[in-house]
Amino acid sequence: xxxxxxxxxxxxxxxxxxxxxxxxxxxxxxxxxxxxxxxxxxxxxxxxxxxxxxxxxxxxxxxxxxxxxxxxxxxxxxxxxxxxxxxxxxxxxxxxxxxxxxxxxxxxxxxxxxxxxxxxxxxxxxxxxxxxxxxxxxxxxxxxxxxxxxxxxxxxxxxxxxxxxxxxxxxxxxxxxxxxxxxxxxxxxxxxxxxxxxxxxxxxxxxxxxxxxxxxxxxxxxxxxxxxxxxxxxxxxxxxxxxxxxxxxxxxxxxxxxxxxxxxxxxxxxxxxxxxxxxxxxxxxxxxxxxxxxxxxxxxxxxxxxxxxxxxxxxxxxxxxxxxxxxxxxxxxxx
Numbered sequence: 069x070x071x072x073x074x075x076x077x078x079x080x081x082x083x084x085x086x087x088x089x090x091x092x093x094x095x096x097x098x099x100x101x102x103x104x105x106x107x108x109x110x111x112x113x114x115x116x117x118x119x120x121x122x123x124x125x126x127x128x129x130x131x132x133x134x135x136x137x138x139x140x141x142x143x144x145x146x147x148x149x150x151x152x153x154x155x156x157x158x159x160x161x162x163x164x165x166x167x168x169x170x171x172x173x174x175x176x177x178x179x180x181x182x183x184x185x186x187x188x189x190x191x192x193x194x195x196x197x198x199x200x201x202x203x204x205x206x207x208x209x210x211x212x213x214x215x216x217x218x219x220x221x222x223x224x225x226x227x228x229x230x231x232x233x234x235x236x237x238x239x240x241x242x243x244x245x246x247x248x249x250x251x252x253x254x255x256x257x258x259x260x261x262x263x264x265x266x267x268x269x270x271x272x273x274x275x276x277x278x279x280x281x282x283x284x285x286x287x288x289x290x291x292x293x294x295x296x297x298x299x300x301x302x303x304x305x306x307x308x309x310x311x312x313x314x315x316x317x318x319x320x321x322x323x324x325x326x327x328x329x330x331x332x333x334x335x336x337x338x339x340x341x342x343x344x345x346x347x348x349x350x351x352x353x354x355x356x357x358x359x360x361x362x363x364x365x366x367x368x369x370x371x372x373x374x375x376x377x378x379x380x381x382x383x384x385x386x387x388x389x390x391x392x393x394x395x396x397x398x399x400x401x402x403x
Contacts, residue, residue: 069376070376070377070378070379070380070383071374071375071376071377072374072375072377072383072386072387072390073372073373073374073375074372074373074374074375074390075371075372075373076339076340076343076371076373077339078390078393079339079342079343079359079373080335080339081386081389081390081393082354082357082375082386083335083338083339085382085385085386086355087104087105088102088103088104089102089103089104089110089354089355090102090354090355091103091342091345091352091353091354092352092353093135093136093349093351093352093353094231094234094351094352094353094358095124095128095135095228095231096116096124096136097124098115098116098120099115099116100114100115100116100141100345100352101113101114101115101116102115103338106332108334108335109332109333109334109335109337109338110332110333110334110335110338111330111331111332112150112330112331112332112333112338113330114328114329114330116138116141117138117327118138118326118327120138121136121137121138121141122138125137128227128228129227130223130227131223131224131227131228133244134220134224134243134244135244136244136348136349140244140248140348140349141328141345142324142325142328143183143184143248143252143348144252144341144344144345144348145328145341146183146184146185146189146324147183147184147185147252147256147340147344148185148333148337148338148340148341148344149185149188149189149333149337149340150331150333150337150338150341151324151325151328151331152325153304153322153323153324153325154323154324154325155321155322155323156322159320159322162320163192163193166298166300169298171296171297171298172197172296172297172298173197173297173298173299173300174197174198174199174265174291174297174298174299174300175193175197175198175199175299175300175301175302176198176199176200176201176284176287176288176299176300176301176302177198177199177200177204177264177302178204178284178301178302178303178304178305178308179204179207179208179253180303180304180305181302181303181304181322182204182208182252182253182254182256182257183248183249183252183253183256184252184304185252185256186256186302187256187259187260188256188259195260195263195264196263196264196265198260198263198264198265199264199265199266199267199288199291199299200257200260200261200264200265200266200267201266201267201268201269201283201284201287201288202266202267202268202269202273202287203269203273203280203283203284203287204284205257205261205266206269206273207273207280208249208253208254208257209249209254210273210275211245211246211248211249211253212242212246212249212250212254213242213246214242214243214245214246215240215241215242215243215246216238216239216240216241216242216243217240218239218240221235221236221238221239224238234350234351234358234360236364237350237351237360237362237363237364238350238362238363239364241350241362241363241364241366242362244348244350247347247348247350247361247362248348250347250370251344251347251348251361251370252344252347252348254370255370267287267288267291268287269283269284269286269287270283270286270287270290271283271286278307281305281307281308281311282311284301284308285301285308285311285312285315285317286315288301288317289315289316289317292317298318299317299318300318300319300320301317301318301319301320302319302320302322303319303320303321303322304321304322304323304324305321306321308321309321342354342359343359343361343373345359346359346360346361346373347361347362347370347373348361349361350362351363356377356378356379356382357375357376357377357378357382358375358376359373359374359375359376360373360374360375360376361373
């Protein structure tokens with residue numbers, strides 16, 4: 069097979085040869101998104117709506133839960149820095165108001181914001197002002213280590229026999245929930261953990277989300293009582309917003325758009341999106357190349373993908389160009 073292991077930035081070498089990038093999922097008919105170069109970035113079209121995903125999933129019955137949903141696409145768009153909350157401008161206005169308070173303002177991060185890459189996508193906020201409740205960290209780590217048993221892989225392959233070669237790459241690899249936790253939430257947590265303040269939870273992490281939510285709110289309320297500070301919980305979960313209101317904790321609820329719209333993005337954002345889609349979906353197709361986020365023989369490096377080329381000539385050209393880029397990078401030349 070024409071397989072080569074690459075890193076996220078090396079995806080650009082492949083993109084440089086394309087006028088139009090069509091991204092699809094092998095088990096679905098039709099494109100997830102279409103990207104065309106525009107200036108120094110890309111213009112994205114999103115032909116697959118929420119209803120389109122529902123139609124695709126309805127054909128797979130018992131295995132549908134392990135296949136990509138519209139919500140998964142939306143999370144990848146947020147984590148890549150492309151999608152925006154409906155009320156993002158309102159939050160930016162609130163930041164100005166918080167800056168005028170006499171108390172020091174801290175921002176507690178709900179678990180869902182780690183999946184959205186909130187910290188990376190809001191560089192204007194001082195990392196030292198973030199609070200991470202132990203329960204949030206535990207929710208992320210608990211979700212990471214679920215792997216596909218061989219029996220489940222066989223069931224998935226039986227429902228999609230024409231994609232058996234792709235599905236088999238997932239055997240003994242992370243299930244969808246674990247892929248999202250590892251590639252989105254854990255990577256984001258690692259970027260902030262040494263700079264943010266971690267605070268203890270009043271109770272241990274449980275497998276019930278409602279109890280964990282109460283743990284998070286209680287930890288922030290205790291922090292507020294013990295320090296002359298003003299904690300604000302940031303969340304994209306309406307239940308958490310209701311809980312904060314009931315408990316008298318300041319919060320900001322981020323409203324996600326119901327539908328993703330055509331938009332523009334930078335080249336690095338688009339590379340990150342392709343990486344996130346391959347990682348969270350397990351694999352995606354880009355024109356004549358399949359990008360695998362999880363695959364047989366992969367180790368623990370969360371920054372690697374495997375690219376499988378259908379065309380021998382395209383494979384040889386790509387590997388030659390990538391090797392040149394790697395040699396240049398190894399020289400350590402900077403401007």
